Amino acid sequence: MIALDKDPTTARPVDSGAAHTSGASVVTDPRFQENRTMLRKDITFEHAGPAVTQGEIDALKAALGGIALPTDYERYLLRFNGANPTLTSGDPDRPPILRLWWPAGSAADVSDHAGTLASFYRITGQPETASNLLQTHQDIGHLLPPQTFAFVGDGGGGRYVFDLRPDRFGEVLFWSYQALGSEEDAASDPYHNVAWVASDFIDFINRMERSPTDWNAWEMALPPDSDKDWHPR
Secondary structure, three states: EEEEEHOOEEEOOEEEEOOOOOOOOOOOHHHHHHOOOOOOOOEEEEOOOOOOHHHHOOOOOOOOOOOOOOHHHHHHHHHOOOOEEEOOOOOOOOEEEEEOOOOOOOOOOOOOEEEEEEEEEEEEEEOOOOOHHHHHHHHHOOOOOOEEEEEEEOOOOOOEEOOOOHHHOOEEEEOOOOOOOOHHHHHOOOOEEEEEEEOOOHHHHHHHOOOOOOHHHHHHOOOOOOOOOOOOO
């Protein structure tokens, strides 16, 4: 296990609005956070994929239409290639979750603000491998919102994606498979099942917390109407 913050080239300021411990924690809206912090020191990375080169990353971007990817994420691929961030603090029997910020009026099930994490996708060069980044986009890219890039799933069909639009470049969103609806729904409003998660890749990792022992208390501790101000476009 290697901590990402040991490499000074990969650590940069991120929002610190996430709760970092298990249990019922109040999570404030990240857009009103002024305090900044570096990558948390209680996070390590496990099960890295095979070593990749910048050329392989560039080939992936070219195969997906010449997209750009966040710099921090490219550094992560070069160093860890799909390794899973792991919390070293808290109860190890409580799996990590992330707070989801649903937009006002979302058709998604906004009663659930917790997103789970599965294995991170990697560059493998083997199309039959489920975690292959290119194959993932070839399989489901037509269902995702335009100008997004999926880099990890939730274990239930959902995907965490980077927003690649210039004015929101690098923000992390959650695309809910459970709230997908029909392909016609996705075509008419590609963001109808999308929640906001983090301001960038490092912020995404920093916002991991242990799943609570009391889910009802965790939900009730969230700020009232905390979703209403975020809009996907």
